[in-house]
Amino acid sequence: MTRTARRNRRTLQVAGAGAAALLALSACSSSDDASSTTSGSSGSASSSGKLSGEVTVFAAASLKESFTTLGKEFEKQHPGTKVTFSFGGSDSLAASITGGAPADVFASASPRTMKIVTDAGASGTPSTFVRNELEIATLRGNPDKIASLKDLTKPGLKVVLCDKEVPCGAAAQKALEASDLKLTPVSYEQDVKAALTKVELKEADAAVVYKTDVHAAGDKVEGVEFPESDDAINDYPITLLKDAQNAEAAQAFITLVQSAEGQQVLTAAGFLKP
Missing domain, CATH: 3.40.190.10 (Periplasmic binding protein-like II)
Structure with missing residues (x-):
């Protein structure tokens, strides 16, 4: 089989997986909505049962497509919330955060760039949520x-x-x-x-x-x-930032990213599991 044929087959497989992931995410969202009064949604439960306000996420450029999908799903699960993204090079984003740029969540494409933020005391403890090659x-x-x-x-x-x-x-x-x-x-x-x-x-x-x-x-x-x-596989860490203005909703977004539903969207995009 030629390299092109292998790529075409892989693309079709991944595309199918992506569609399945989105359907699963949507289905789970409906189930979560129905049970939110008792247990909250799987990725975004809060102690009050309702989240609101804006969540600002700084994320590596390679996360743009999958995080945009997850942001829309988060807003769907939690009416009254809005997820705003800033995508770019992880080093530039880290420099912005340590320079005082307002943000709630940081998702980096490497532990090295995340360390810039943690060493500055600007975040909590990061955790790896995906890998990329x-x-x-x-x-x-x-x-x-x-x-x-x-x-x-x-x-x-x-x-x-x-x-x-x-x-x-x-x-x-x-x-x-x-x-x-x-x-x-x-x-x-x-x-x-x-x-x-x-x-x-x-x-x-x-x-x-x-x-x-x-x-x-x-x-x-x-x-x-x-x-x-x-x-040369990169680990991607994510963390709640110390000066987060909407910490509860920000943590809920991180939980969605790390949840089974979030992982489906990310792996369908080609990311490796942590």
Whole structure:
């Protein structure tokens, strides 16, 4: 079976899983609504039985699609709440939080960037909720016949990486170093979405991004797996921030993310279980 055929089959399987996850989440939400007077919803119960107000979540760019889905589900389960997201490079988000930016929840793409916040005393104890691995994103149809990480070093090939300070960039560097490969990209991008966009716009031939981002891009790009990614898997921690303005609702959102329903949405998007 060709690599393209394997990818197409995997895409169909993941898409099916995603649809199933959303149906399950919706069904569970209906069940939760019906029983909220006695036990509360599975991911968002409060002592008063009702949550309200805005929850501000700072989250790694690679979480955009799945967290947006979970945010909508949270608002559906709790009328009167609103989840506002700020997505970006985890290092930039961490710097904003330690600089005083108002936020309730931080979900990072690596323990290293989370440590910036915890070391500053700005959060509680974080916990890992998913993991993610790298994949090469190529132009649709893979015209340059990229089949391995080593192929990215071909002369004339325009490759984009995430900045080394960003978790996806640090992971890419780890994979390259483990393979004893040297690669000079045409640019370093501030987050994984920016790196992927370069390929989508045909401004680059390939980018090293997360598998979840290749999946989210659909047929705009083609993904190429490489074995070195097994040695550069990122843990994603999440935490309630110390100065959270809506701590009860924020904790309920974290609980939803960590719940079976939340995990279904995340794994359907391509994330690995913690």
